[in-house]
Structures are given as C-alpha cells and as structure tokens.
Amino acid sequence: MFFIDTLEVQGLGNRSYLAGGSTAAVAVDPPRDIDRVMAAAARRGVRIAFVAETHLHNDYVTGGLELARVSGARYLVPTGASVSFEHTPVDDGDTVALDEGLALRAVATPGHTPHHTSYVLEQDGQAMAAFTGGSLLIGTVGRPDLVEPRLTEQLARAQHASAHRLADQLDDEVQVLPTHGFGSFCSSSQAEGDTTTIGAERRVNEALVKDADTFIADMLAGLDDVPAYYTHMGPVNAAGPAPVDLTPPRQADAEQISERLAAGEWVVDLRNRVAFAEGHVAGSFNFEGEGKLATYLAWLIPWGKPVTLLAETPEQIADAQRELTRVGIDRPAAAATGEPDDWVRDDSQLVSFPRARFADLADVRESGKDLVVLDVRRDSERASGYLDGSVHIPIHELPDRIGEVPSGQVWVHCAGGMRAAIAASLLDAVGREVIAVDDGFDAASDAGLTLTRPQSIG
Template identity: 80%
Template sequence: PGHTPHHTSYVLEEDGRGAAAFTGGSLLIGTVGRPDLVEPRLTERLARAQHASAHRLAAELDDEVPVLPTHGFGSFCSSAQSGWDATTIGKERTNNDALTLDVDTFVQRMLAGLEDVPAYYAQMGPANAAGPAPVDLTPPRRADAGEIASRLAAGEWVVDLRSRLAFAEGHVAGSFNFEGEGKLATYLAWLIPWGKPVTLLADTPARIADAQRELARVGIDRPAAAATGDPATWVGEGEQLASFPRARFADLAQARDRGDDVVVLDVRRDSERADGYIDGSVHIPIHELHGRIGEVPHGTVWVHCAGGMRAAIAASLLDAAGRDVVAVDDGFDAAAEAGLSLTSG
C-alpha cells in the first residue's frame, strides 16, 4: 500500500531467490507513486505506507533484482520525474528518496512537492470498478464541413491533431490543437469536460486511429466523428481557415522593447514557474486556462510554456475565444538568452 490503499507488488522468484520485482505504480524509477489520488484525507497515511512498502521490498531483495514498474516515466501518477528508463533494487537504494530519507523527512518532502493531477483521474476508479464496455476502434463517422460547424456551434470540442506548426498556419476557427505526437491523452482528457463529445481532425486516417487507441485508455472511448485530408475541406465554401503567428522569445523581447501592447501568459506548472519566470507575466497553468480565459488581460497574448507544446494548446484555446494570440514555440532557456528579465521564486 501507498500509491493506493489496495496497491500490490509482485516478486518473481527463481530457485528461491528474487529475480524481478513488478512494482506497479508504487516503487518507480527514482521515485514512488503519488499517495494523493484516492482520497485527500488519506494522503499522509498513504505516504507513510509508501515509505514502509519501499523499505520492505528493499529489505527482502538483493541489489541486482530489476525493478519493473508499470509506468512512471513522466506519468502524473509519479511523485517526481526521472530521467532513467531502467533500474534495480540496488540503484533505488542509493537514489530513491523513499529509501534514503527517514519517514518524516520523506513524507514532508513528498507532500510539499505534490501538484495538481489530471481531472480525469477522478473518473477512472468508478469507470474501472464498473467494468469497461468493449472498446470500439473502428473508424469514426466521417464529418463534412457542415457537421464540423454544427458540432462547434453546439459547444462540442473539435480537436485538430496536426502539428502545432500546421495548426497555426491554418485551422478551423474554434477548434483546439492537441498534437497527436504530444501528450494527447494526458492533456485532452485533463482539459475536456468529462463526457463532452469530441470530433477529431487529422492529416491521415492512421493518425485518427492512433489517437482513438490512446484516448480509449483514458475514458474517451469513442469520437463523435472525424475528418482527414486537406484542412480547406473542413470549412464551408468561401470560408477561410483561421491562423495565428508563432514566435521565439527573442521576438517577444523585441516586441517589449518596441513598447507593443504585450500580455505574456505562462501556462507552465507551479513548480516550473517557481524556478524562474518572465517579469510581469501572467500565470495560469494550462489545465486551468479553459475556465479562466476571462482573467487574461486585454492585449495581444504571447503565450509560452517550457518547450512549445502546451503553449500551442493554450494558443488554440485563446484563439477560439477570439483573442489575438502569439504562440511562443521556444525552449524557456532562450528567454534569458533573449534578454528578457526573469524572477525566481
């Protein structure tokens, strides 16, 4: 127990000795599973149980035993991020806080570092307990321009899976950009209201099929419709695709120097912003933006994250809301190099 009250790990033995530890979502690579996904009142108790569970595994197994978790490589189920993709009990003994810190220090550090988790996590337990329906991965019904417009008018989500470059150059007004090659399942499932119908747009049927399989894993079991091919066919005759500019941090610095009416919007997580942010920037994490667009000050919004993917999502949300937006497609390290003043803490 620790990641959840009922979590289990399994040890494979060969000739009476441990050969591999299948640790699920508990003992991960360089970290452990989060204890706050089930019930907030259990969080500290589960964190202490997580510490005890990790120590029990370490006490019973030799250093060379491989640790094989089900996930954790960047997963939001993980209490911290790791740069490794393989580990052993011995490596965890020297690198994992659960095994190097006393229980009180471990719990204090873990609880201080926990951040928001995707909203759909709250839906997974009941859905899994009820038992999923058979997954239907057959191609969705084909949507023409009229149906896409009707679904947008009805308040449904139309999601463009193309690259952020292609989306910025031309897209259906009102659609949102979640790159198919990005963390599609995490961010779309996090932001979309649970149960909201979604129509998928992509270059190819293969991209739609890949997205269907990925989204089915997080409870978005069936797209309402889909369209592929030339984006010009996704809008009615005589209608134009919408677009917005992309830029680098150097371009933002120049715009500020010119005295342009610039709003800088930072959509990174709290922990990322704590390590440094652009002076005068507004902070709304990406998963909160859809419900807080009204808080973004007037002016042209230059939106950034740490690398460009989340900024592209945010830019599409702002563009759909009718805001003038510039997507900063750049690594955050380039902000200081461009001469933008940063503040830490």
C-alpha cells in the same frame, strides 16, 4: 528460463509487462487496448494464464478485465480493492505457479493506494524481478494523494515503509519494473533513466535514502496538480470497463464540422502545432497527436463532451482513437482527414495566428508595445522562475479562466511549445489576438528577458 516484455504506453508515461516461461505468461497492469498484449503473447507462443493488477488505477482505464475474459486467464486483483466483477483476490504472500519453475508472489506495498500490491517473479525460488506498479519507481515512488486527501500523509508514510520492505526482501540484482514513472502524473517526481534494480534504488531512491519524516515532508511539499480526468478513472475501473471499439468513427464533412462547432462540441485538430498555426478551422483546438494527447485532452475537455478529430491521415485518427480509449474517451463523435481546406465550407476561410521565439518577445518588449505575456505552465514549474510581469494561468485551468486574460495582444508560452499551442488555440477560438511562443523556456534568459526566481528569495 523466463522472459519479460515491456509494453510502453508513452502518451500516459506508463508501462505494462508480459512475463512468463515457455508456455504461460502473466500480463501486469495491461492497457485498455488489449490487442497489443495478445500480440505480444502470440509472438512468444504462450498463453496468458494470469492477469495481475497492482492497484485500482487512477490514471488510465485498465484492460485487465477484458483481457482476462478473452484469454480465459485468472484475474488477480488485490483483496482491498473494491471492485464489482469476478476476480481472484490476492493477499500478501500469495503465490501462483506461472510455468515450470516460475512463480509470481504477491507483496503488499500500500502507499500509492491503500491496497497496492507488488508482484515478485521468482525462478526456482529466487527473485528475478519485481513488478512494482506505483510503489517503488525509478528514483522515487508513486504519489499518495490520489485516493482521499485525508489519507495522503498516512499513505505517504506507508509508501516509505513499502519501499523499505521491498529493499529488505530483495537482492541487489533484482529488476525493478514499475508501471508509473516515465512521465506519468502518478509519479511523485520525475527521475532519469529507463531501467533500474533494487541495488541501484538503495543508493538513490528518495524513499530509501531519507528518513521517514524527511521523506514525507519533502513529498507532501512537492506534490503537483492532479489531472481532472483522474476523478473518473477509479470508478470506471472498479465497475469493470467495457470492451473497446476501435472501428473508425463516422466521417464528417465541412458542413457537419461547422454544425458540431455551432453546437458547442469540441473539434480537435491533431496536426503538429506549426501546421495548425498556419491554417485551421476557426473554433477548433490544437492537441498534437504526437504530444501527450490523452493526458491534456482528457484533462481539459468537459467530461462527456462529444469530440470530433481532424487529421491528415486515417492512421493518425486511429492512433489518437486508441490513445483516447485508455483514458475513457471511448468513441469520437466523428472524424475527418485530408487537408484543412477540406474541413471548411465554401463560404468560410481558414484562420491562423503567428508563432514566435522568446527573442522575438524580447524585441517587442524593447519597443515598448503594450502586450500580455501568459504563462501556462504548472505552479511547480513557475516556482523555479518566471518572466517579470507575466500572467499565470496553468493550461488545465485556462478553459474556465479564459475571461481573466487581460485585454490586448497575448503572447502565450509554456516550457517547450506544446502547451502554448493548445492555449493559443483556446484563445484564438474565442477571438483573442494571440501569438504562440514556440521555444524552450531556457531561451528566455538567453534572449535578455528578465526572470524572477522565487526560490532564491530569502
């Protein structure tokens, strides 16, 4: 018999896997914080005999090298991946014995990267599951534009061929276990569902139901923005990531927080957006610890800039620290916990800004008051409809374009409220009068606000 344990990395929209038999296991695409993988192996009572990477990751820092070092496992890396550390190169068709009757077979599936490799778990020669990394996902495939712009169309064509190769080789009941596709920006589109099989994908996956030319044209037309920090992930993974240090950061008092702000460092408040709006340290930014912290903080912060974390409890700091190491923000410069009053000097006060709904915005517009509506959604989201007269600056561009926001009171919105809170904190930090619209975008039309829908034109 065999087992497969799934390790969710929800903030990044990824999954890692531990699979094996009664004595040995393989860890596939492990996260940077390897203690989670080792704990899973300990619960199963197995040793980690292999660590397998499907590709050189562009969206997170891998824990593969450190896990292999600590566990003594063989580190399987696709031959075409150019890396600077000792490993076992893997070619198409290579097979390793995992446990009694259990084996792992490599299948070349280029497309997400030129060297991308999937791994098929076989029991007594029969395929049971396929670890497909960024190749065949749930309903879609991994995006092909993260390596080199000049290779994008070529890799898109390779993705189509690779998806068909897996479908041709494997039976309907074989589980498909991707790394990306659960909210990751490595996915070419977002699909519904948490589990799938080869048979299910044959019926619905866009790479398997469309001809190559249609699939490629649709994929290239639908590619979304690439988080800025992706630029740094590949080189870190190729060089060999350093072990992580998850010991608590140094504590900062109110005076030190003030000094760090004055020095231009980032002070990030991890509390929920309601609490932040009600009272926060002037100049601090709000990235909710329960949101997509790693994705958006790593996307917006200038790379390498020191960051100080503020939270209610040490546990919240530890959770954020763990998540940030996965995207290469290894050590917070400092941290503080407690109540926001503890974070300001005696001669200073907390600041705040209002929150509102789209119905409130409709009322204010009806009154004729002069205001600015700022839409911080991505281009792909705005293309499905936007508020008439709104200004559009995607959240990831706002730090560099904040001077383009017209003068006046700013009502900032996104699709649900989280990114609007981030944007509101950025605007508040530079002294703008801001109101954060904490509402689902569907409520805008319900409130009577006029929307423009570009896709209906023509």
